[in-house]
Amino acid sequence: MFRRLLVGATLSALACASLAAGNVYRFNVDGQVVIKDSVPADLAPLGYDVLNSRGMLVKRVPRELTPEEIAERDRLKAEQEARNVRIEQRKQKDKDLMRIYSTVADVDRALHRKSEEVITQKDLQARRITDLTEKLEQAQQAAANTERRGAAVPESLVDEIRHYQSAIQGAEVAIRELEEKLETLNHDYGVIRQRLRVLSVYPAGTLPEDVDNSRLPALNP
Incomplete structure (x- = not known):
């Protein structure tokens, strides 16, 4: 003692x-x-x-860190820096978005307008196919009648048939592309719609993983 x-x-x-x-x-x-x-x-x-x-x-x-602690510290620092960059990028995109659309209703109106334009183009192509198909059938009938008479089908008529067939194929391709465009519009505007729902609750720059969807306003049917 x-x-x-x-x-x-x-x-x-x-x-x-x-x-x-x-x-x-x-x-x-x-x-x-x-x-x-x-x-x-x-x-x-x-x-x-x-x-x-x-x-x-x-x-x-403080005490010196172990190599493992240093590696973990650097990893966390890099993750935070990358997160900060994502937040700033997201914030700028959100500001740009809100300059164009104020509400979800604005997005719906824009989608409806653009969709109607595409649908109109699609209907035009469908009517074009109907018209071309009718002309093709007439040309093919003329060629068949010529052959039944034992005469050679004029090259001009053969070219006309090929032209109609090619035009119909082109119109069909155009319709498929327009249908894909409609799908893309619905997807893209759906993303915008969802983001505006987020921004009605969260500040600009909020990352997707930080969003609690249960807090977002309900979607209108």
């Missing part, structure tokens, strides 16, 4: 002497607090406190 008190008194005396001289260092050695005017090189990586002449904390130097 006497020896422990003696050691404690000695440490206190050393601390007082060091404090009087200027900054000192506080660190742990085997679970015991030590105050000295310097930190041993082999203990510095474990971390220490810098105290002023009044014993007040001036600076706390």
Whole structure:
């Protein structure tokens, strides 16, 4: 007991002497607090406190990180930096979007207008196919009548038949492309519609993974 008190008194005396001289260092050695005017090189990586002449904390130097901790820190930092970039990019896109559309109803009106334009083009192509098919059948009938008479089908009539067949195929391709365009319009405006629902609740720049869909307003049928 006497020896422990003696050691404690000695440490206190050393601390007082060091404090009087200027900054000192506080660190742990085997679970015991030590105050000295310097930190041993082999203990510095474990971390220490810098105290002023009044014993007040001036600076706390944390322990050095392990290679694994450094790798994890750098990974988390990179993830956060990438997230911040995504937020800024999303925020700019949201601002651009809100300059064009104020409400979901605006999006629906724009989709309806563009869809009607595509549907009109599709109907025109369908009517064109009907007209071309009628002309093709007439040309084919004329060619058949010519052959029944034992005469050669004029090259001009053959070219006319090929022209109608090619035109019909082109119109069919155009209709398929217009149908795909309608699907694309529905998808793209659906994405815009959903984003405006998000922006009615969350601030611009909110990432998709941070959105709670249960908080969003219900979609109109």
